[in-house]
Amino acid sequence: MELNFTQGSITSKLLKFTIPILIALILQQLYGAVDLLIVGNFASSSDVSAVSSGSQLIASFIYLVAGLSMGTTILLGKKIGAKEYNDAGKVIGGGIYIFIIIAIFITILIGFFPEFSSNLMNAPEAAFDQTVSYIKIMGFGSVFLVAFNILGSIFRGLGDSKTPLIAVSIATVANIVLDYIFIKEFKLGASGAAIATVIAQAISVIFSLVIIFKKKLNFNFDLKMIKYQKEYTKKTISLGIPVALNSFLVSLSFLFIMAIANQFGVIISAGIGITERLIGFLMIIPMSFGQSLASFTAQNVGAKLEKRAERGLYVAVTISIMVAIITIIVTLLFGEKMLGIFSNDKDVIAIAFDYLKAYCFDIFLTATLFCFIGFFNGHGKTSFTMYQGLIGSLIFRIPFSYLFSLYQPTSVFLIGLATPIGTFFQNAFCFYYFYHIRKKY
8 A cells, every 4th residue: 555645744754664674674584584594504604604705795786776677666756746647557567677777787797707706805725716606696686686676666766565475575585495495404604695685585576567567557667668768767766876875885895895705715705794784683773764764754754844855854863873873782692602503613703793893883873874775865856865974885884994904913893884874964964964955945
């Protein structure tokens, strides 16, 4: 069911829309976590390193796609908010057309050149072959990863967060079963994790396609609309590219940190890898509010309700900060036990917890950052989100992680501090820009 964000209780509407997104994001994180969990318990540390490195690379491209798909969410949300239903079908058709081309490009780039990607990641020698295999399989299956993201953006633009939840639920269950079969029973290690992920995503995409063509919409949409729509395709790209570049640059900075970790060997590589996976769960509430705020803000801006959009931001930030404080306390008390879910290697867990302690600062800072980004994206201010991401990644996160890696003896806690340093300055820019644009309305 689609939600109208322009009327009724802000808190109620936001929570009603955010909760399915939250559950879907939990399932998506579980999706990747299961790979590491089963690999960590039924395969070697080399396989854990391969999945950690390979998944980080694939995530960079998926973040790029997810960011670009935000253009569809924003434009579709504005059309729905302004009740311009005749244009909505063309927005969807133009969006799908863009991502067909992107899927082909990513398949060629990753699927045919996995050795280059593994070298770029500085994959440890002991895990190099497993990393190549993982990246190759994921590259050839990337069409399903791309399709999953564009379909999710369409549903969110319509104000429907429940269908993506059902789709990712199906994918998660399928992935757990297939992981167990390919990794534990067939002993395929990292390759088994990649095969399971691709098949599970394919099942989810088929389900989503069936739903979208059977869904009763307020406007016409059919396969003939999947083509280059001059006005709407250009607008979708112009809105989506800054978000995509921001997402890509942020993920690139974490890719750089992973490459730094890989040079210190399999143990540190695996430790940082499982921490990054756990962090995905710990930051999931502000992430979900960031996604829901983009749709909420887009509809209200389309309906000329700027103040209502602003109040939505305040609600999301307040809830996110309260949750962040609780999360940090729980992390410091039980972090080692949580990390132990992903690996039974005590050395890996010790490295991971040291890295996780530095990340606690970032848990608090992202509570506001993700909400701001969602708010600005919904406003169509996607160029700013790109600039703040560029500054946070290229000027702070990457340089500081490199400088801290030179410190002897090697300290993963110190390397981990580069992330909250970058986030701190991103927040500062967001606060300034918020009060700047607020004066205009």
